[in-house]
Amino acid sequence: MKPNAAQRKAMYSDIVRSREFDDRVLELYFADKMPVFDLAKGVIPGEIHSSHGQEPCAAGTMPHLTLEDTITSNHRPHHHAICRGLDLNKLAAELMGKKTGYCAGKGGHMHIYSVEHKFSCSGIIAEGMGPAAGVALANKMREQDGIAVSYMGEAAANQGAFHEVMNMAGVYTLPYICIIEDNNWGVSVSKKASTAIERNSERAASYGVYGEYVEDNDCDLIFEAMSRCVDRARSGQGASILEIQTYRLKGHMHGDQMAYVPEEEVAAMKDCVVEYRNKLISEGVLTEKEAEEIVSQQKSEVDVAIQFGLDSPYPDPEDAFQNTYAGVSK
């Protein structure tokens, strides 16, 4: 299924929203960590893995998912969370460790949970797969609608969990889709240096599931490929691996100088936001003016969210003692 004009505008709006958010986070991140760079310092502390360049992987796939479907994300979750429709204010606040954040400061950048959006993420590589496939299994057992989708990087396909979970997804015919965002790097190790096969979607054959590869980081192509995977999942034909060729524009995490990335590769990286905007304008889907309006609209919502985070209070230190157990009192 090809996206219609409204869907394409919405995808553009989503990638802009995610990019604006990441840009503001980047700005804030470095504003107060100098002169001696210290991860522990500043209003947004810790590691930040931004989604710069990978936004279409989320924007092109999410339109096919409803609130009945479940999503697990990884250490690079901003584009997934934003395109899933999570509240920007609560997202910004969580990144700042504030009480008003999605997890009241317990989670942080790599651990955003929104029950309402059936969204969670986790920083251990490939470990989002098991829980997603598990939700798919539960839905199937209870004959409920709802499929499950996990998002991860190409390097995660070399983790044992990938093989184990895909194998079960195949054998149990689960309504599950494993989306692989291939940005060619796992921190400083290139795809070529870590696996001898060309495409992870080819691995689908070893699990008896469907595999598809999208060769360009383009919302439209991703949208179409995802529609095939989702159709299969919803119609009882089982699991898929969808691999998308994408770009990591800002390195592994903020502060990564990318010295190990060949210059030609950096030069060849395309900015998907610019590309898609030009494409939509040239195809007459969007006017320059509309594109500008989308950007300014998203910018202002991001500004509001960041301000909300900044103005929010920190949790009480003693809040750390809440919620270790659901039933047991210690």
Added chain:
Amino acid sequence: MSSERTLTVARAGREAVMWEMENDTSVFMLGEDVFAFGGVFGTADGLGEMFGPDRILDTPISETGFIGLATGAAMAGMRPIVELAFVDFIGVCYNAIVNLAAKHYYLSNGQVKVPMVLMLGSGGGYSNGAQHSQSLLASLAHMPGSVVVTPSNAYDAKGLMHSAIRSDDFVIYSGQKKVAGVGMLGTPIKTSMSVVPDEPYTIPFGVANIVQEGTDLTMVGVSWTVHQCIEAAERLQSEHNISVEIIDPRTVVPLDRDAIFDSVKKTGKLLVADEDYQSFGFTGEVIASVVERDPSVLSCAPVRVANPDLNIPYSRPMELRVLPTADRIVEESKKMLGL
């Protein structure tokens, strides 16, 4: 000519790796991001260029695979050094550690050796969330068959690394990220830097370092908490004229129980600080080793300052509440001393 320089922990450990690699062709390193990146926490900085990709091997993100592989290489007579940036990731490879590397020597009745070093980065305090901030020391030290070294300063880091690489045992070299003194975690902790001789030297396993002598209270810390104890002791000395003896066991397996007992016999009071989850952990083990031998050496109940059995929250005020900081150590010490 020998010279002495002040080094960070990461630099000092790396220097030992370098020397051993130059002098023993069976030593090699493997792990994520070691070749071009020099290790996420600087533990392999520059080694890739020096020794090439055949001896500094970048691995895929396949921990159970490459720790198993290193175990095999060690069984075959190599001396692999495995780098795992975050101890938290042992979750996906614990089997290779606990059921392979730590067991082969015993199960083979001493016929099969596993001379391998597993370097790990532990600890929190910089808002990296619950999956990238743990210590997990007890999970490493609990199983038989692995030596666990925990350097707190550069001098020990180098000597213990030489000992670890030369050892015929499986050695877990547990580095604390904030103690390492790497760029992205701000200014190195002053007391973690030390003057380090140029030439190689070893430090025996199971011999504690008395960081400072004292008469009123014994503090035992491990890696980062040694520095928290030092800070706490300074404050107790200057504000309350309390004399603290600080013991750094340097290796938690084997543990220098004699040094700890002798110190408590002198001071009568024992406080143990550790970043790991408190229950079933290092702090309890240290206390047990004193109490088992002679409870009468204690003039008051021993105290544990550790993580109060909570997953590590991201948000700074909550994380600070969970960490065994100098503030908490001072507070608990004052209670013990009736101040």
